[in-house]
Amino acid sequence: MKKIIKYVILDILRNRIVLAYTFFLLVISLSVFNLEDNTSKGLLSLLNIVLIIVPLICIIFSTIYMYNSTEFIELLVSQPLRRKTIWLSLFYGLAGSLSIAFFVGAGIPIILYEPTSTGFMLLTAGIVLSVIFVAIALLAAVLTRDKAKGIGVAILLWLYFSLLFDGLVLFLLFQLQDYPLEKIMIGISAFNPVDLCRILILLQMDVSALMGYTGAVFKDFFGTETGLLFCASILLLWMIIPVWFSVRKFKRKDL
Amino acid sequence: MIIASNVTKRFGKLRALDDVSLVCGKGECIALIGPNGSGKTTFIKCILGMVVPDSGFITFNDKNIIHDWQYRKHLGYMPQIGRYPENMTIGQLIDMIKDIRKHDGQQTDDYLVESFGLNKIFDKRMRALSGGTRQKVSASLAFLFNPDVLFLDEPTAGLDPVASEILKEKIRNEKQKGKLILITSHILSELDDLVTQVIYMQEGQVRFHKKIEELREDTGEAKLAKAIAHIMQSKQS
Numbered sequence: 001m002k003k004i005i006k007y008v009i010l011d012i013l014r015n016r017i018v019l020a021y022t023f024f025l026l027v028i029s030l031s032v033f034n035l036e037d038n039t040s041k042g043l044l045s046l047l048n049i050v051l052i053i054v055p056l057i058c059i060i061f062s063t064i065y066m067y068n069s070t071e072f073i074e075l076l077v078s079q080p081l082r083r084k085t086i087w088l089s090l091f092y093g094l095a096g097s098l099s100i101a102f103f104v105g106a107g108i109p110i111i112l113y114e115p116t117s118t119g120f121m122l123l124t125a126g127i128v129l130s131v132i133f134v135a136i137a138l139l140a141a142v143l144t145r146d147k148a149k150g151i152g153v154a155i156l157l158w159l160y161f162s163l164l165f166d167g168l169v170l171f172l173l174f175q176l177q178d179y180p181l182e183k184i185m186i187g188i189s190a191f192n193p194v195d196l197c198r199i200l201i202l203l204q205m206d207v208s209a210l211m212g213y214t215g216a217v218f219k220d221f222f223g224t225e226t227g228l229l230f231c232a233s234i235l236l237l238w239m240i241i242p243v244w245f246s247v248r249k250f251k252r253k254d255l
Numbered sequence: 256m257i258i259a260s261n262v263t264k265r266f267g268k269l270r271a272l273d274d275v276s277l278v279c280g281k282g283e284c285i286a287l288i289g290p291n292g293s294g295k296t297t298f299i300k301c302i303l304g305m306v307v308p309d310s311g312f313i314t315f316n317d318k319n320i321i322h323d324w325q326y327r328k329h330l331g332y333m334p335q336i337g338r339y340p341e342n343m344t345i346g347q348l349i350d351m352i353k354d355i356r357k358h359d360g361q362q363t364d365d366y367l368v369e370s371f372g373l374n375k376i377f378d379k380r381m382r383a384l385s386g387g388t389r390q391k392v393s394a395s396l397a398f399l400f401n402p403d404v405l406f407l408d409e410p411t412a413g414l415d416p417v418a419s420e421i422l423k424e425k426i427r428n429e430k431q432k433g434k435l436i437l438i439t440s441h442i443l444s445e446l447d448d449l450v451t452q453v454i455y456m457q458e459g460q461v462r463f464h465k466k467i468e469e470l471r472e473d474t475g476e477a478k479l480a481k482a483i484a485h486i487m488q489s490k491q492s
Binding site for chain 2: 080
């Protein structure tokens with residue numbers, strides 16, 4: 001397994017997109033921190049960029065990468081290797097290199113400029129989101145045979161998690177504003193890892209007062225240890241479930 | 256060595272394999288013959304575990320292959336159209352496969368790599384290769400680990416006469432070592448002096464599986480090409 005991961009990472013490094021992504025993150029985070037006197041303001045700007053850019057790059061790059069490695073996968077499947085090993089190696093290779101890219105690009109500036117608990121939360125959230133969106137991309141890639149369709153599905157999924165989901169939640173809130181939905185909102189937020197990360201970080205930043213009563217309920221719940229534990233386990237499930245489904249699917253796939 | 260029992264595979268409406276049952280023993284050199292789209296490649300891919308049959312099962316050395324992967328240590332596969340990572344060089348590709356597949360103390364068989372002259376163009380990228388050179392890479396990889404069973408899907412298609420002769424000589428050598436070799440080909444004349452058994456497939460079904468002597472006796476033709484033509488004609492009329 002280690003050997004295949006090695007070849008996957010070598011291949012990813014060779015095509016330079018990940019290096020460009022790292023550089024891009026580095027430029028953005030450095031300029032954001034240098035623009036503002038107050039680094040926590042910089043952190044807030046960085047948060048918004050991270051929550052949009054990281055899922056986008058991770059999901060699209062991984063989907064395209066999976067389609068481009070069709071030949072590689074085909075070659076390995078006829079070798080004495082477990083299919084699960086091949087698939088998981090690709091996942092580890094992609095998730096590993098994109099997480100490292102994020103760590104170098106955004107993590108190091110955060111550690112330099114804002115080594116607070118909020119900063120570390122943002123760093124963790126970025127890495128967790130990278131892994132989750134690689135997992136989702138793998139699922140999208142294994143479900144559709146056609147490359148264009150697969151990439152389309154990946155973009156739609158990103159749109160859903162970044163924009164559509166929030167729109168739906170707002171719509172629900174306005175329609176049902178006469179009912180006490182605050183507790184249910186916690187449950188609903190579990191269906192979107194991006195939102196979950198955003199809430200976690202905003203709560204750390206003490207701007208939750210801006211979110212009104214819902215913010216207070218969130219703070220009550222996510223501020224506690226059980227809340228954090230709940231969050232961590234939901235995010236973990238967001239990594240494991242897509243990978244597990246894609247492995248199952250890949251085991252039966254005809255090549 | 257390989258036993259397939261009632262293997263069926265559908266691709267949508269198309270029945271690529273329809274209730275195929277076969278027994279392939281050690282030391283045989285079997286020609287898999289049939290028109291285009293008769294399921295030859297699908298059958299080979301089923302044995303390799305690249306295609307999962309809808310029903311039926313295949314055993315390799317009395318072990319069901321469906322949950323096994325270790326058995327592929329004993330297989331060498333030369334695909335009809337070799338598809339390889341485009342931005343790797345020949346050298347990197349061969350090294351990678353060796354690195355992944357080789358276990359301790361195993362000798363690799365670099366005979367074909369050298370006699371095809373691939374070691375002189377090790378730094379060429381896979382995307383820059385011609386169809387024939389690609390075939391040479393496929394063949395070298397299939398023979399690299401001294402496998403007990405060889406699957407050669409159209410081995411000589413696209414190879415120049417010199418390379419094709421080298422490959423045939425190699426196949427003959429391996430046959431003498433008592434290996435099971437499965438060849439599909441449309442150029443029947445070159446199979447004549449190689450094969451010991453013939454499997455004829457049509458529309459996903461095995462029409463017959465005979466020893467070559469039997470086939471010659473039944474049809475009264477000495478040449479394989481004529482014998483097969485004889486059978487195809489008599490089937491049609």
